[in-house]
Every structure is written in C-alpha cells, then in structure tokens.
Amino acid sequence: MGPRAGLHIRRALVPHSDISMIAGVAATTPLRTGFDLARRRRPRSRAELIESIVALDALAQVRRLNPDDLLAYAATHRGWRGVRLVPEVVRLTDPGAESPMETRLRLVLVLGGLPVPESQHTIRDGGGLFVARVDLAYPSLRIAIEYDGEQHRERWAQDIVRQNRIIGLGWTLMRYTSADVFRHPASIVSQVENALENRRVA
Numbered sequence: 047m048g049p050r051a052g053l054h055i056r057r058a059l060v061p062h063s064d065i066s067m068i069a070g071v072a073a074t075t076p077l078r079t080g081f082d083l084a085r086r087r088r089p090r091s092r093a094e095l096i097e098s099i100v101a102l103d104a105l106a107q108v109r110r111l112n113p114d115d116l117l118a119y120a121a122t123h124r125g126w127r128g129v130r131l132v133p134e135v136v137r138l139t140d141p142g143a144e145s146p147m148e149t150r151l152r153l154v155l156v157l158g159g160l161p162v163p164e165s166q167h168t169i170r171d172g173g174g175l176f177v178a179r180v181d182l183a184y185p186s187l188r189i190a191i192e193y194d195g196e197q198h199r200e201r202w203a204q205d206i207v208r209q210n211r212i213i214g215l216g217w218t219l220m221r222y223t224s225a226d227v228f229r230h231p232a233s234i235v236s237q238v239e240n241a242l243e244n245r246r247v248a
Contacts, residue, residue: 056086076110081119084135085128096153099138103149106141113139142166148181150227151193151234155182158235160242163191169212177211180219187245188217191238195224218245 064078074082083101087094105111113136120132138156142165143149156162167183169190170176180190190212212219218241226234 056082058082076105077115077119080105080111080116081123081132084116084120084132085126087128087131089131092157095135095138096150096157098135099153100146100149102135102139103141103143104146106139107143109141113141140165144181145193145195147193147195147224147227151191151222152182154227154231154234155191155238158231158239160235160238169215169217171211171215177215178208180212184242184245187242188215189238189241189245190217190219192219192221193223193227194221 060074060078064075065072066075067073073079080102083098087098102111102113102116106113117133117136120129123129138153140149140152143152144166148165152163152165161184163182163184165182167180167185167190168176169178169180169183178190181193182191183189209219209221220238220241222234
C-alpha cells in the first residue's frame with residue numbers, strides 16, 4: 047500500500063500471537079493495538095498523548111484491554127521503539143471514561159496540574175437514594191464536572207431537574223462543551239481550580 051492523504055503507514059513485527067480474526071479479517075489483538083497506540087507518538091506531543099489515551103480508555107471501558115496487562119506486555123518488549131512512552135499513557139488511562147470527550151475533559155484537568163477526579167461518581171441523597179451519576183467528581187469536596195454533548199440538548203428539561211437536585215444537595219456542578227475543551231482548556235483549569243480552593247477553605 048502506498049501513501050494516501052491523511053493516512054500514516056507504520057511497519058512493525060507482528061507475531062502470530064498478536065493477531066486475532068474478526069469476521070474473517072486479520073487484526074491485531076486489543077493488547078497489541080493498545081501497545082502500538084501507546085508508543086507511536088512523539089515524546090513531547092501533548093495532542094498525540096491525549097489521543098492515545100482516548101483510544102486506550104475506549105478499549106479499557108469495553109473490557110478489551112487491562113492497563114496492567116499492557117504494562118506487563120511492554121516490559122517484555124524492551125528496546126522496541128517508543129516502549130518507554132507506554133507507562134505514562136497507562137498511568138493516565140481510566141476504564142471509567144464513557145466517551146472520548148469525557149476523556150479529553152479529564153485530561154484537561156489532570157494535564158493542567160489538578161488532582162485526578164473520580165470518573166462516573168454516583169451522588170445519593172441523605173437517605174441513600176440515587177440522585178445522579180456524574181462524569182467526573184471530587185467527592186470529598188462535592189464538586190461535579192460534566193461534559194455536555196449533543197445528546198444533552200435532547201433531554202434539556204430532564205437535565206435541569208437533575209442539575210437542581212445535585213445543587214440542592216450542596217454540590218457545585220460545572221458543565222463544559224466541546225468548544226470549552228478544545229478552545230478554552232486553560233479557562234476550565236482555572237475555574238475548577240478556583241472551585242477546589244473555595245471548597246477547601248469553606
């Protein structure tokens with residue numbers, strides 16, 4: 047196969063044990079795919095790091111990849127190009143992420159120097175009844191952070207009721223869109239950092 051616009055061709059040894067058959071088509075196993083995604087980036091490229099983690103989160107979320115298994119696999123492939131990059135990607139991988147944008151929002155916070163938030167946190171009322179499950183949270187400080195995608199526009203009324211219940215329990219709820227994540231990540235970090243600080247001193 048020759049070069050095509052937008053297509054990057056990479057060549058590597060692929061032993062039989064790293065190949066699986068999907069609907070009669072040969073493909074690399076989830077473990078090998080995760081390994082290649084984690085190591086095939088420029089060491090200083092933040093954008094490539096983020097996209098590697100987005101892919102690994104997706105594999106981990108559907109239980110096709112265990113991050114610990116990926117570390118063990120990398121340990122048996124010392125000397126391979128980019129293998130030293132794998133631990134950083136694994137450290138930032140979160141099987142709880144349920145969408146690429148949730149991953150990107152979490153990474154805006156973590157790579158911005160903030161504490162790692164908990165993914166898919168369940169909020170309950172004083173009686174222990176379920177109120178909501180939020181994308182990201184700092185439970186001890188009662189701060190919830192959510193990504194609002196297109197699907198949220200379709201359930202706007204329900205979201206308002208849900209939001210009011212969360213806030214009514216004393217939580218701070220912060221909501222962000224794709225425009226915030228891609229265009230204004232520094233603002234997200236600043237706003238969440240201020241919320242964390244305000245909660246700590248309250």
